[in-house]
């Protein structure tokens with residue numbers, strides 16, 4: 001711990017990134033502050049997107065404000081200092097978080113919850129011409145441009161990657177823009193949604209067909225150009241806009257900082273969410289991989305990690321032993337189909353209907369409500 005990290009007897013705790021886990025940690029701090037700690041949240045955006053509602057926003061069900069957490073206000077209510085800046089690295093020897101256009105922040109303990117982005121660096125042209133689904137602000141800007149364009153002429157768009165995110169975004173976009181949009185969903189594997197049960201795949205494939213989304217499976221995109229993509233067999237799929245919703249990749253500065261990482265570059269943490277190499281640094285959500293207990297990069301786990309992260313950071317500050325977290329194996333996914341219906345998926349189980357959408361809507365709104373009124377009890381587990 002550096003001298004600078006202990007200010008007037010208070011230990012500096014820096015939470016880097018306002019993802020789902022940290023937003024919930026700040027909420028928990030409002031009721032149970034860590035003793036003798038000065039907590040700072042660093043975020044590159046003042047309003048953090050809640051990805052569960054972003055497809056619903058594309059489809060026109062939610063306003064932008066309804067699917068974003070006002071981090072500054074949340075921090076004000078919880079007595080946490082908010083710093084609006086982008087973290088660029090960690091000085092682990094000096095105990096400082098390095099920031100863009102802002103002096104470094106000293107820390108006695110730090111936690112990272114900075115998410116992930118769809119991997120654009122393994123396909124030539126993707127970084128230049130494709131719009132990844134994250135960071136969300138850039139993605140939503142591209143979507144607004146597309147909508148404006150569709151008001152004046154027919155347009156063609158591609159979505160590359162047909163996991164749950166890609167499928168849900170495709171259905172939402174098509175439901176919103178209708179015949180003005182010719183939309184193709186491209187997937188390298190033989191089947192969409194490879195990690196979901198057959199019943200889920202069947203229902204969502206039927207929804208894509210009903211909506212008129214063209215589904216192109218079985219061929220990877222080998223390059224991306226300004227006017228579309230090239231598939232492995234040389235076929236050119238033309239498009240005005242190309243969205244990228246492929247596998248999550250890690251922020252590159254994690255490894256450069258010297259934190260232990262898994263083979264894909266995500267922060268390697270133990271079951272207590274502590275870095276394997278630097279036990280005063282914690283991490284949760286997409287940017288972390290729990291060694292020996294790997295789970296999909298999904299918002300569900302970022303949410304579930306919040307309580308153990310809060311507890312273990314508190315234990316670390318108090319000098320008491322941390323406790324392991326055992327994330328569940330099966331989890332519920334509710335995937336909107338863009339027209340007030342949704343598909344539920346949990347292990348081998350699948351269901352579809354208007355009631356599933358209402359269920360999803362209730363869960364998502366309850367999640368967001370807890371940040372506007374900190375007295376609201378947290379939603380029940382699903």
Ligand SMILES: Cc1cc2nc3c(=O)[nH]c(=O)nc-3n(C[C@H](O)[C@H](O)[C@H](O)COP(=O)(O)OP(=O)(O)OC[C@H]3O[C@@H](n4cnc5c(N)ncnc54)[C@H](O)[C@@H]3O)c2cc1C
Pocket residue numbers: 016017018019020021022042043044045047048049051052053054055085086087088113114115116133134135164165166168169245251284285286287297298299300301302334
């Ligand atoms: C379109 C789409 C729909 C999805 N729908 C679902 C769903 O319904 N259910 C589900 O479980 N999962 C869903 N996912 C996956 C989900 O988005 C992620 O798993 C989840 O957001 C991870 O949460 P997180 O807290 O780790 O990070 P994030 O929610 O990504 O938050 C990270 C935060 O850190 C900030 N940040 C990043 N880098 C820095 C930096 N250098 N400095 C400061 N701040 C930084 C970002 O701005 C962001 O606010 C979806 C993904 C997509 C793309």
